[in-house]
Amino acid sequence: MATDARAGLLSVDLSAVVANWRLLRERHQGGEVAAVVKADAYGLGAAPVGRALRDAGCRTFFVAHLAEGMALRQALGHGPAIVVLNGFRPGADEDAALWPALNSLADVEAWADSARVHGMRHKVLLHLDTGMARLGLDSREAERLIQDPWPLVPLDLRYVMTHLACADEPDHPLNAAQAARFAGLADRLPAARRSVANSSGIFLGPAFASDLARPGAALYGINPTPGRPNPMRQVVRLTAPILQLREIAAGESVGYGASFTATRPSRIATVAAGYADGYLRALSGRSRAVLDGAEIPLVGRVSMDLLTFDVTDAPAAAPGRHVTLIGDGITPDELAAAAGTIGYEILTSLGPRYRRIHA
Numbered sequence: 001m002a003t004d005a006r007a008g009l010l011s012v013d014l015s016a017v018v019a020n021w022r023l024l025r026e027r028h029q030g031g032e033v034a035a036v037v038k039a040d041a042y043g044l045g046a047a048p049v050g051r052a053l054r055d056a057g058c059r060t061f062f063v064a065h066l067a068e069g070m071a072l073r074q075a076l077g078h079g080p081a082i083v084v085l086n087g088f089r090p091g092a093d094e095d096a097a098l099w100p101a102l103n104s105l106a107d108v109e110a111w112a113d114s115a116r117v118h119g120m121r122h123k124v125l126l127h128l129d130t131g132m133a134r135l136g137l138d139s140r141e142a143e144r145l146i147q148d149p150w151p152l153v154p155l156d157l158r159y160v161m162t163h164l165a166c167a168d169e170p171d172h173p174l175n176a177a178q179a180a181r182f183a184g185l186a187d188r189l190p191a192a193r194r195s196v197a198n199s200s201g202i203f204l205g206p207a208f209a210s211d212l213a214r215p216g217a218a219l220y221g222i223n224p225t226p227g228r229p230n231p232m233r234q235v236v237r238l239t240a241p242i243l244q245l246r247e248i249a250a251g252e253s254v255g256y257g258a259s260f261t262a263t264r265p266s267r268i269a270t271v272a273a274g275y276a277d278g279y280l281r282a283l284s285g286r287s288r289a290v291l292d293g294a295e296i297p298l299v300g301r302v303s304m305d306l307l308t309f310d311v312t313d314a315p316a317a318a319p320g321r322h323v324t325l326i327g328d329g330i331t332p333d334e335l336a337a338a339a340g341t342i343g344y345e346i347l348t349s350l351g352p353r354y355r356r357i358h359a
Contacts, residue, residue, distance in 0.1 A: 008240035008273045009322065010354035012044045014052040016233040020219050021053055023231065028202045030209030031193070034060035036216030038068060038085065042347045043278075044220055044236065047075035048358040053219075054080055062214055069098040081158075083125055086135070090114035090122070099158065101125045103135040105144060108151045115154035125159045126152075126192070130181040131174050132165045139181075146188045157192045159212055160185075167200035167208075168226050179207055199224040222343040223333050230333070236347065237327035238354065240273040242319050245311070254308050255300025259285060266312045269296070271323055274305040278349030279325065282339040290328040292316040 025033040035058050041049040050061060050072055060081045063069045066088040073082055073096040083099045087107055091114065093100075102108050102124050115121055129136030137145065145151070162182040166172035179196065186194055193211035199218035201208045203225050215224075223230035246268045254260045254268055271289070275281045284301040289309055294316070296309040307325075311317035326332060332343040339346070 004355070005320075006241055006243065006272050008238060008277060008325070008354045009357065010350060011237040011239075011327075011357045011359065012048070013233075013235050013237070014048060014358055016221065016235045017044075017049055017219055018052055018056045020221065020232045020235070021056060021058060021215075024199070024202055024213065024215045024218060027231075028197065028209060028213045029206045030197070030213060031211040032060060033202075033213045033215065034058065034062055034083075034195075035219060036062040036198075036214055037072065038062060038064035038216070039348050040068075042217065042220050042344065043350045044347065045356060045358055046072055049219075050076050050080075052358075060212065062216075066092055066098070069093065070096045073098065081123070085127075099123045099125060101127045101135070101161070102137075103127045104137060105141045105151075108137075108145065108155075112151040112154050121154060121156040123156045123158050125161050125195070126157060126189070128160060128162045128182060128185050130162045130178040130185070132163050134163075136162065139185075142185050142189075146185070149190055152190055157190060159195045160189060160192045161195035161212075161214075164196070164198055164201045164208070167198055167204060168224065170204060175204060176207070217344050217347075220347055221332065222347070223331075226333075230331070234327070234331060236332060236350075238325045238350070239322035239327070240271045240307070240325055242269045242311075242317060242321050242323065243272050243306075244270045244319060245317060246270065253300075256303060257301060259301050260299040260308075262310075264312070266310055267317065268299065269309045269311040269317050269323070271307040271309060272305070273307050273325060274303050276304045277351040277353055278346070279307060280335075280339045280341070280346070280349065282341070283335065286338040287335060288330065289323040289325050290330065291321065291323045293328075296323065 035053045037046045040046045062083045069084045085101045087100045127136035166174045195212040196210040197208045197213040199215040218224040221235040281302045287298040291314045294314040299310045300308045332346040336343045
């Protein structure tokens with residue numbers, strides 16, 4: 001495959017992913033720690049990330065869609081458990097041996113019917129909604145299942161799970177309310193292991209420990225404790241090459257809408273990345289890059305394929321040199337704050353035009 005020397009370079013530090021998983025395993029005051037690798041491991045490559053975590057000892061993986069699960073099964077082989085959070089219809093996974101999350105009474109009944117017809121006890125998770133109001137059995141469905149649990153009898157119920165809505169806000173009252181609701185429902189259902197904590201939930205303390213934690217973003221370096229120092233190692237380094245340098249006079253403008261006007265004679269570097277590559281347009285005039293240790297401000301608007309940086313004070317700038325967009329102290333969380341979003345969106349937006357290296 002031909003490589004484009006003028007494309008950006010996205011490096012994923014797999015050893016940092018593994019180190020983050022091990023840290024989360026140490027912090028979780030419960031049982032097993034899984035890995036959420038949905039959305040192609042948050043844009044970083046589910047297959048290489050999954051293999052690295054499998055080799056480190058991770059035995060359970062979570063994805064969102066059936067296609068993600070089937071691709072991950074091909075990458076990991078038939079050892080680890082792979083859970084599809086959005087669920088799927090019985091038989092749709094063919095021979096991939098995926099585990100569906102059952103998100104409604106209709107899901108439970110469909111899988112129970114299939115088990116009776118085919119005489120096999122499929123491994124499943126039961127998802128209880130305790131305050132997110134998205135997927136999962138709501139309180140009325142859960143009560144109906146508690147009163148008549150017969151649909152669960154032919155199933156191999158591996159876990160009962162819930163998902164925390166405000167785990168990244170430790171003092172939010174919904175955290176304790178969800179934990180209490182979940183315990184109250186799970187105590188009245190057929191015995192099964194329990195899964196509660198996501199990345200931030202692992203840091204909420206022993207009341208949120210369970211048989212299986214499900215971290216995602218923290219594996220990839222996103223801070224699970226906003227407002228406090230990030231305990232996770234950084235995983236991503238993103239660089240892009242300078243295509244051209246332009247000398248402009250004081251009073252000249254740069255980019256669409258002439259949103260930046262130079263106040264001094266300036267040197268502008270045009271860099272090969274843009275919002276088509278996931279460098280969000282909302283970062284226009286609000287971000288920075290690094291070149292040889294020097295910070296260079298983003299000036300003008302982010303366009304589809306190009307960024308412009310003021311390199312007047314960076315004498316090392318030259319066509320072909322790469323500037324660092326993520327790394328060298330610039331984190332996905334920092335970019336997210338500048339863009340008014342979250343680090344999850346920064347990572348999952350990173351586009352396919354970057355050359356990717358997993359090491």
